[in-house]
Amino acid sequence: MPERKKVVLIGAGSTVFTQRLVADIILAGEEEAWEIALVDIDxxxxxxxxxxxxxxxASKGARIPVTATTDRRTVLPGAxxxxxxxxxGGRPGxxxxxxxxxxxxxxxxxGDTMLPGGISRxxxxxxxxxxxxxxxxxLCPTAHFFNYSNPMTAICRAIRxxxxxxxxxxxxGVLHVEHQIARFLGTAPGTVTSLGVGLNHLTFLTRLFVEGRDAAPLIHAKLAEQKRGLEQEIAGKEEWPNIVPSGETPRYADDPFSWGVYEAHGVFPCAMDRHAVEFFPELFPNGAYHGRLLGREAFPIDKRIQLGDQWYAEMLALAxxxxxxxxxxxxxxxxESEQLLQIMHSLMGDGRAVFSVNIPNRGQAPYLPLNAVIECNASATAGGFVPLLADDLPEPLVEKxxxxxxxxxxxxxxxVSGDREVMLEAMLADGGVTDPAKARALRDDLLAAHRDHLPQFA
Structure with missing residues (x-):
């Protein structure tokens, strides 16, 4: 019998991820191929x-060895x-x-990637x-190490x-946006694919395909059709939901900034307005978004956090x-399905399937700094991820x-250093706050709010 492959999930108490991965393994009929170690400090x-x-x-009669521990060091060897x-800090943080x-x-x-909240995180x-x-x-230097935690770019850059x-x-994010664009076009799930380059939560999809054909003509036709009543439609919206409900078809008015970027530059920002606007604070002063407040009526983050609390309570009750x-x-x-099982298959079997990943820039995007962690397309091979050469981007987006x-x-x-002045510089460079005195006060308040989780600043 082939050797079981050990997967160690650190932060296994995630209300979503662990269940999805276990479900994927079971439904793929691969119970003989894997063993799972669950790690959580709670x-x-x-x-x-x-x-x-x-x-x-038990529900599917599957037999997969599962270990659970609060000490990751006991299960990392052999992973x-x-x-x-x-x-x-969890959802309160x-x-x-x-x-x-x-x-x-x-x-x-x-608030998990850029702006003061992302920096604080x-x-x-x-x-x-x-x-x-x-x-x-x-303990396991040959293991493939995947990170899903945010802020993705900063974490992966620090580790590298x-x-x-x-x-x-x-x-x-990229897979989710492909699904959303398929819904926008009224095509079947899985028919839209893409190529793109950028930073996590601001990856510019430079090519979009529907069943292998250029999607641009279909997209422009749909945008032209909806643009005629766009201003009235936007003015009539009381709230922009975090995700367009599954029973509704996404529209231009649901992500007007992202579709505006597409019309202006021919590339689509992933992961749509909810994330993309955080990279352009200069365009949304004081959180103003079409007459609504970001995080309140526009993509209400409090509701999203409460949904996480609901999922967690449901998980406890079910367990x-x-x-x-x-x-x-x-x-x-x-x-969302995270494609992890498909990625592991491709790496183990030299399948050379292409995925969107966050890895260092080794020249695949020559217009961006070398070694910066970027989100790009790469082939998952037996030797690891091999990046595809990225398309060019318009100069304003490169500068952003x-x-x-x-x-x-x-x-x-x-x-890494716990240097308060460097944190101040980061907040000013990010652009979410431009006045040094205001940035200093905000920095101090964030450090005070999270002092229990910030020993490097003690």
Whole structure:
């Protein structure tokens, strides 16, 4: 019998990711191929996810060895794949990243990547992620190390800079946007594919295809049709939801900034307005977005965080119930498919399938700084990820990416060194706040709000 491949999930208490991966493995009929180690520092959450995984296995009669522990060092030796989905400070920390900047007039629809909230999150996330990477470096140096935690770019850049571990950042953003554009065009799921380059949550899709054919004529026809009533449609919107409900067809008015970029430059920003606007704060002063506030009526982040609380409560209830797993659970798992199983297959079998990944720029985007972590297309081979040469981008978008890469470099330096002045420089370079005095006050408030998770600033 072939050797089982060990997958270590660090942050296994994620309300979405662990269930999706286990479901993918079970439904693919690959129970003989894998063993899974679940790691979470919260014993209560770890117990719940272990129970839930056990129910999933029992539901389909699958036999996969599962280990659960709060100490990752006990399961990392022999790992073939290590996956991180941690969130230091959890949803309360995320809420603080949103609420503290609001007191300073800064409104964010996500707050996990850029702007003060994203920088604040990086201060908490990078030191623990470096500790994990050093354990991988020491205990399973040949394992493939994947990170799903945000801020993706800053975390992966820090690990690449401070260790020898070739971490790869993975995100469902590009796949999600392909699905959204398919819905926009009224085509079947999976028919839209793309090529793109940029930074996580601001990857510019330079080519879009429908069943292998150039999608541009279809897109422009649809945009022209909807543009006639665009202003009235936008004016009539009371709220921009975080995700267009599954029963509705996405429209130009749901992501007017992103479709405007497409009309102006011929490339589409991924992951649509909710994320993209955070890279352009100069265009949305004081959080103003078509007469609404970002993070409030426009992509209400508080509702998104509350949804995470709801998913977590449902996971606990389901895990602790004496009843078996409901069969409809398989059709209603929350969140997005992350393609991890397909990626692992391609790496193990030299399948050379192409995925969107976050890796260093080794020349695949020659107009961007070398070694900057960028999101690009790469082939998953037996020798690792081999990037595809990226398309050119319009100069204004290149300059935007360069500016954000500079802010990421300062963010990484601040998180590693615990230097308050460098954190201030990062916030000013990011552009979410431009007045040094206001930036200093905001920085101090963020550091105070998260002091329990910031030993490097003590």
């Amino acid at each position: 014993p209560v959450t770890l117990d719940a996810v272990e129970r839930l995984v056990g129910k999933m296995l 073939h794949f290590v996956v991180t989905t941690i969130a230091v 995320w809420q603080a990243d949103i609420e503290v900047p609001r007191k300073h007039g800064i409104y964010q629809p996500v 990086a201060m908490r996330m990078i030191p623990p992620m470096l500790e994990i990477a050093r354990d991988v470096e020491r 800079r401070e260790t020898s571990v070739p971490v790869t950042g993975l995100c469902h 602790r119930s004496e009843e078996p797993l409901p069969q409809d659970r398989w059709d209603n798992l929350p969140g 990416l360069k500016a954000k890469i500079h802010a990421v470099e300062l963010t990484v330096e601040a998180a």
